[in-house]
Amino acid sequence: MAFSESLLVALFCWAVVFSVLIILFTIIRTFSFALKLLPKKAVEVPAAEVAAVEEEEYSSGTLKLKDVDEQTAAMIMAIVSDESGIPLSELIFKSIKQIAA
Incomplete structure (x- = not known):
C-alpha cells in the first residue's frame, strides 16, 4: 500500500470517528432538550416524615x-x-x- 493510500484510509477512519461523535453529541443534546420540556412532578413529602428524617440525622x-x-x-x-x-x-x-x- 502506498503512502497516499494509507493517508486516505487514515482520513476516512478519522471522518468516521468524528461523524459518530457528532451523531452521539446530537442525540444527547436532543434528549436533554426534550427532558427539559417535560413537566416536572412535584414530590410532596409529609412534614412528619421530614421531621423524622431530621431527628434521625442527629x-x-x-x-x-x-x-x-x-x-x-x-x-x-x-x-x-x-x-x-x-x-x-x-x-x-x-x-x-x-x-x-
Missing part, C-alpha cells in the same frame, strides 16, 4: 430516663457537655437515673 441512639423528667435530663446533658468541652452531638447518653431524692 440522633445517636435512645435514652432511658429513670425517675427523671425530660427537662432535668436535658439540663444534665447540657452541663456534662459544657464541663467536658465535648459537643453535645458527639456525646452518647444511654440512661439517666436519679440516685438520691
Whole structure:
C-alpha cells in the first residue's frame, strides 16, 4: 500500500470517528432538550416524615430516663457537655437515673 493510500484510509477512519461523535453529541443534546420540556412532578413529602428524617440525622441512639423528667435530663446533658468541652452531638447518653431524692 502506498503512502497516499494509507493517508486516505487514515482520513476516512478519522471522518468516521468524528461523524459518530457528532451523531452521539446530537442525540444527547436532543434528549436533554426534550427532558427539559417535560413537566416536572412535584414530590410532596409529609412534614412528619421530614421531621423524622431530621431527628434521625442527629440522633445517636435512645435514652432511658429513670425517675427523671425530660427537662432535668436535658439540663444534665447540657452541663456534662459544657464541663467536658465535648459537643453535645458527639456525646452518647444511654440512661439517666436519679440516685438520691
